[in-house]
Amino acid sequence: MTDERRAAIMQAVYSALCTHGYADLTMQDIADESSLSKAALHYHYDTKRDLLLAFLEHLHGKFTDRLDDAEAAAGDDPAERLVAFLDAALLPPERDDADLREFRTAVLEIKAQAPYEPAFRTHLAEFDDFIHDRVAAIVADGIERGRFDDRADPQAVASFVVTVINGAHTRSVAVDHPVEETREVLVEYLCRHLAIDEEVVAR
Amino acid sequence: MTDERRAAIMQAVYSALCTHGYADLTMQDIADESSLSKAALHYHYDTKRDLLLAFLEHLHGKFTDRLDDAEAAAGDDPAERLVAFLDAALLPPERDDADLREFRTAVLEIKAQAPYEPAFRTHLAEFDDFIHDRVAAIVADGIERGRFDDRADPQAVASFVVTVINGAHTRSVAVDHPVEETREVLVEYLCRHLAIDEEVVAR
Numbered sequence: 001m002t003d004e005r006r007a008a009i010m011q012a013v014y015s016a017l018c019t020h021g022y023a024d025l026t027m028q029d030i031a032d033e034s035s036l037s038k039a040a041l042h043y044h045y046d047t048k049r050d051l052l053l054a055f056l057e058h059l060h061g062k063f064t065d066r067l068d069d070a071e072a073a074a075g076d077d078p079a080e081r082l083v084a085f086l087d088a089a090l091l092p093p094e095r096d097d098a099d100l101r102e103f104r105t106a107v108l109e110i111k112a113q114a115p116y117e118p119a120f121r122t123h124l125a126e127f128d129d130f131i132h133d134r135v136a137a138i139v140a141d142g143i144e145r146g147r148f149d150d151r152a153d154p155q156a157v158a159s160f161v162v163t164v165i166n167g168a169h170t171r172s173v174a175v176d177h178p179v180e181e182t183r184e185v186l187v188e189y190l191c192r193h194l195a196i197d198e199e200v201v202a203r
Numbered sequence: 204m205t206d207e208r209r210a211a212i213m214q215a216v217y218s219a220l221c222t223h224g225y226a227d228l229t230m231q232d233i234a235d236e237s238s239l240s241k242a243a244l245h246y247h248y249d250t251k252r253d254l255l256l257a258f259l260e261h262l263h264g265k266f267t268d269r270l271d272d273a274e275a276a277a278g279d280d281p282a283e284r285l286v287a288f289l290d291a292a293l294l295p296p297e298r299d300d301a302d303l304r305e306f307r308t309a310v311l312e313i314k315a316q317a318p319y320e321p322a323f324r325t326h327l328a329e330f331d332d333f334i335h336d337r338v339a340a341i342v343a344d345g346i347e348r349g350r351f352d353d354r355a356d357p358q359a360v361a362s363f364v365v366t367v368i369n370g371a372h373t374r375s376v377a378v379d380h381p382v383e384e385t386r387e388v389l390v391e392y393l394c395r396h397l398a399i400d401e402e403v404v405a406r
Binding site: 021023101102105108109111112114115116121124125128156159160162163164165166167168169170171173174175176177181182185186188189192193 | 374389
């Protein structure tokens with residue numbers, strides 16, 4: 001399969017998830033969002049489950065690239081890298097809000113399926129692990145360079161941040177709580193906990 | 204309907220959600236978990252949706268009673284009340300772990316339905332609001348009595364706590380992350396943020 005075809009199929013899965021949600025999604029719905037027939041989709045992916053697993057993998061690649069880019073663009077300072085990374089994790093990119101809301105809802109449906117689908121769980125854990133490991137590395141770097149309070153435990157901070165990001169997305173879907181508010185409180189917590197000057201990270 | 208019958212129906216909904224999850228749940232599944240026929244269930248609740256709304260209301264009553272009792276049992280000290288309240292919110296009661304895991308999964312499915320069901324969202328928001336308002340009140344009381352750092356903002360702390368609790372439950376379902384770990388880090392955050400002596404809240 002060419003990269004172009006793969007990209008087109010992944011875009012079709014994204015659109016179909018936004019339109020139909022996860023529970024009712026069919027291969028026909030995904031085909032309808034692409035220029036391929038359902039038979040052509042099945043040629044590449046035996047089942048809807050296989051296609052969704054490929055989609056989660058694709059999504060993980062895009063997610064990690066985007067967060068890496070955001071961190072790199074923030075320069076060398078650990079506090080600025082940390083905040084740029086969190087902003088990218090919490091507040092996704094250029095997409096319009098209606099789509100984003102639908103997509104987050106579909107992701108929450110997929111999270112609720114994880115206990116029945118160990119392969120989903122494995123993919124979901126990769127998102128959590130990526131955020132965890134990167135935050136822990138930035139915090140450890142900040143401590144080593146004397147920029148962050150050395151009483152902080154990078155692993156504990158990182159795990160807490162992953163929980164807060166999960167909570168922000170769940171509340172956004174379940175009760176429409178603004179992710180932006182969580183972002184403010186999370187940054188304030190990190191500033192106080194790591195002894196970062198709040199002016200360094202003001203947007 | 205007698206209180207006994209209502210309690211029996213609510214118990215049947217709980218068991219059916221644990222066994223079947225939310226998406227595939229039928230009135231027949233709920234009837235099968237009770238001593239009532241499907242027709243008798245329909246006599247009290249027109250639709251599955253009506254019954255689930257009554258169940259969310261029932262659950263909210265039990266949840267608030269349990270958290271109120273936990274706070275009251277902790278005595279007068281704001282730090283001890285805060286931790287007792289959070290323990291009750293994060294680490295549910297006597298039920299065995301297998302059931303609890305299934306039930307949390309069903310609740311996450313219901314959260315993912317909220318965008319399509321405004322009445323579900325209203326009920327879910329009541330859980331969040333209850334935790335938020337109670338935590339804000341305890342923090343404000345602690346500040347007023349000179350026990351907590353008066354730079355803390357009770358509303359911001361409360362909103363953060365609600366997000367962390369949502370995140371802890373989502374991660375527990377999605378990637379099997381232990382809620383107990385989140386509890387430890389949350390209490391440590393609160394101790395540092397509110398300037399509580401950690402010995403006061405050691406379990």
